[in-house]
Amino acid sequence: MKNTSVKNPKPKNYNPIICTPYTVWSVIFIIVPLFMVAYYAFTDKTGAFTLANILEFPRYAKTFGISLLYSVEATIICLIIAYPLAYFMSNMKAGPKRMLSMLIMVPMWMNFLIRTYSWITILARTGIINTLLGKIGIGPLKLINTPGAIILGMVYNFLPYMILPIYTAMLKLDHSLLEAADDLGASPFMRLRKVILPLSMPGVISGITMVFVPCVSTFYISQKLGGGKTMLIGDVIEMQFQSAYNYNLGASISLVLMVLILISLAVMNHFADKDDEEGGGLII
Amino acid sequence: MKIKAFAAIVLTLILAFSLCACNEEPQRGVGMDVEIDFSEDEAEIEYExxxxxxxxxxxxxxxxxxxxxxxxxxxxxxxxxxxxxxxxxxxxxxxxxxxxxxxxxxxxxxxxxxxxxxxxxxxxxxxxxxxxxxxxxxxxxxxxxxxxxxxxxxxxxxxxxxVPYCVGMVGLIYNSAMIDEKPDSWGVMWDERYNDDILNFNNPRDAFAVAQLYMGYNLNSSDLSKWDSAAEKLKEQKTILQSYVMDEIFQKMEDGEAAIAPYYAGDFLLMKDNNPDLEFVYPKEGVNIFVDSIxxxxxxxxxxxxxxxxxxxxxxxxxxxxxxxxxxxxxxxxxxxxxxxxxxxxxxxxPAEENYPKVQYFSDIPEEIRLYYERLWEEVKLH
CATH class of the missing domain: 3.40.190.10 (Periplasmic binding protein-like II)
Incomplete structure (x- = not known):
């Protein structure tokens, strides 16, 4: 923070007093932990340098594949639900709009673990759905401890993170552009494809990131709704820290996961930038 | 609108604080100086x-x-x-x-x-x-x-x-309404008739113990091949297992969500209070015992x-x-x-002396064996 930045003049609003707390915060809670992860990943129990932990990753390739698959599915489902919802919400009158955004926000005030746990009582064999089905003579369905239940848990928990950024992007839509499209004879579908979709793309990218990343690394949902039988990569990492006490392996899997997520986001942003001329999409 | 919202917040706060105040000890006003003795019957205990x-x-x-x-x-x-x-x-x-x-x-x-x-x-x-x-x-x-x-x-x-404080043994809890026989062996946890009705521990030591006891092994074996075959046994069980759980065992057994689970006798008594169909048995192959001491x-x-x-x-x-x-x-x-x-x-x-199960303790396992079975457990979970 010394006066070495002659080449890069400070931004107009730069104020060291205001920025210091954030700088300190990010160094202590972001930079240092990242270095610790990297340190553990490349050392063994005695602290000597080793690549053995990183080379273990192929062992978890299948698990990683499953995590990726479930997360992609959950993200797509979230997108399909969230996009139209965000569009209609942005066009609502103030009252219903506030109401709806409250309905989306309020469940997030509750703890994530409790929200997930409550799905057990809904999906269980003796749970709410199966009890109701039993009343009309449909035998108990296997709902819980299935891949479907895990994906449902992901969609349920992370849906608001998809809706809100898209909704924000939609709010900023310039309605005169939509009118212009109408005036120039675009069909509603054309208008959606050529105007609304490109303009809301930053929100979509942001939403995909905010849903996909936590889905890939989640561990609690799969344990509770998958019965602890389907392991996701997050479960493997959690196991290294919580029960196997193998911090080095846990850190190395986290590191590889981080790198893979970064690569996939970079690829996604690359394509997004092509669509979005302004390049305003936010990243990560 | 803003004024309304502001008023609502203020009113909520006032209400919240007044409720807090109610929960506090009654204030001593004039003429209300009553001393309440909370010592109850503690004084009656005679200490040796x-x-x-x-x-x-x-x-x-x-x-x-x-x-x-x-x-x-x-x-x-x-x-x-x-x-x-x-x-x-x-x-x-x-x-x-x-x-x-x-x-x-x-x-x-x-x-x-x-x-x-x-x-x-x-x-x-x-x-x-x-x-x-x-x-x-x-x-x-x-x-x-x-x-x-x-x-x-x-x-x-x-x-x-x-100085011993409490003692517990792991046995087999089963729901007599869901199972027609009276099991006497850990083998029932591998019985395909009870597909999707069986729970097992979600930690390696206890989960392995079930397989080891069934196979007649020492829980603290230093023979790695014994651990290997116990892991194979657990993989075999996984195909019919409902889930790996710890504390959720209470809810799942009480609700009739699952029919068979290994757990501690003391905890079984709590579960039976909520579901009288539950029964408990110490399997004939032996059980794991723990002694917590001061x-x-x-x-x-x-x-x-x-x-x-x-x-x-x-x-x-x-x-x-x-x-x-x-x-x-x-x-x-x-x-x-x-x-x-x-x-x-x-x-x-x-249990009466003639029914007392064969017991095995966990002992402190060397680090290399612990790492070995942790790895096997991971394989079982990834299987």
Whole structure:
């Protein structure tokens, strides 16, 4: 923070007093932990340098594949639900709009673990759905401890993170552009494809990131709704820290996961930038 | 709109604070100077040991499992409060949720505890690593109550370091409405007729123990191939298993969500209260037993007070309170011989000598074997 930045003049609003707390915060809670992860990943129990932990990753390739698959599915489902919802919400009158955004926000005030746990009582064999089905003579369905239940848990928990950024992007839509499209004879579908979709793309990218990343690394949902039988990569990492006490392996899997997520986001942003001329999409 | 919202917030706050105020102790207004005596019936207990107030004002740090001592809830006696009242020694009480968590906290240093209550294998390890002080049992007037069965155990052959507190055994819980036979073997957990009805522990040591017991192996085997074949057995079980669980066992068994699960006898009694269909059996192949015992860590700074506390926990009346509250078997003959003890004739906690199951303890396993089975467990989970 010394006066070495002659080449890069400070931004107009730069104020060291205001920025210091954030700088300190990010160094202590972001930079240092990242270095610790990297340190553990490349050392063994005695602290000597080793690549053995990183080379273990192929062992978890299948698990990683499953995590990726479930997360992609959950993200797509979230997108399909969230996009139209965000569009209609942005066009609502103030009252219903506030109401709806409250309905989306309020469940997030509750703890994530409790929200997930409550799905057990809904999906269980003796749970709410199966009890109701039993009343009309449909035998108990296997709902819980299935891949479907895990994906449902992901969609349920992370849906608001998809809706809100898209909704924000939609709010900023310039309605005169939509009118212009109408005036120039675009069909509603054309208008959606050529105007609304490109303009809301930053929100979509942001939403995909905010849903996909936590889905890939989640561990609690799969344990509770998958019965602890389907392991996701997050479960493997959690196991290294919580029960196997193998911090080095846990850190190395986290590191590889981080790198893979970064690569996939970079690829996604690359394509997004092509669509979005302004390049305003936010990243990560 | 804004004014309305502001008013709503202010009103909510006022309401919240007024409710808080109501929960506080009634304020002493004029003419309301009534002293309420909360001491209840604690004074009626007759203690056998000699308790003086000479250590009054000092503090002991007690580190125990969660929900492992009566604390005054559900009509129980608040043991720590009673001790403080009797001796003037203050108790700083904290809890842990696993032996390993407790161990790493003590190992890390910088803390000083006077009383801990680890399980057998952890006592063995801590003793080996010189983390425990000797407990002079001859100076504990109530030590005579400890049953012989729980003396000279493998982790403390000369009774120098530990005083038994609670005992538990893992058995098989089953739902008699969902299972038509009366199982007597761990084999029922591999029975394909009960596909999707079976639960197993979600931690390697306990899950492996079920397979090892079924196969007649030693739980602490140093033969890696034995661990391999136990892992194969668990993989075989996984195809018909409903889920790996820990505390959710309570809910799943009580609701009839699952039909078969291994768990502790004391916890089974709690489950049966909520679902009378549940039954319990000690499989013929043998079961895993644990003994949690009171120890004094090396870091203790108040040995005399800690000894007084141990003797206090061994008071027949106090031990009875503990046994009723914790619902595990008590190693205390003053409890098991007491007619007022509601679980005295419980066949699950205290099986008759002729029905007593074959028991195996966990012992402290060498690090390389632990890493080996952790890896196998991962394979089972990824299978």
């Amino acid at each position: 040991g000699n308790y003086t107030k000479e250590l009054a004002g000092t503090t002991i740090n007690v580190f125990n499992w969660g929900e492992y001592i009566p604390d005054g809830t559900e009509g129980s006696l608040d043991i720590n409060k009673a001790f403080t009242k009797l001796t003037g020694i203050k108790i700083n009480y904290t809890t842990y949720e696993s032996n390993e968590a407790m161990y790493s906290k003590l190992k890390g240093g910088g803390v000083s505890y006077d009383i801990i209550i680890p399980s057998d294998y952890m006592i063995e390890r801590m003793k080996k690593e010189g983390m425990l002080k000797k407990v002079d049992t001859s100076s504990l007037s109530n030590y005579k109550y400890i049953a012989d069965r729980y003396k000279n155990l493998y982790f403390d052959e000369k009774n120098e370091y530990s 120890c004094i860590p090396k870091s203790s700074k108040n040995y005399e007070a800690a000894m007084m506390y141990i003797n206090f926990l061994l008071e027949p009346e106090i031990a009875l309170e503990i046994a009723e509250y914790v619902m595990y078997a008590s190693p205390h003959t003053g409890v098991t011989g007491n007619e007022d003890y509601s679980l005295r004739d419980n066949e699950y906690l205290y």
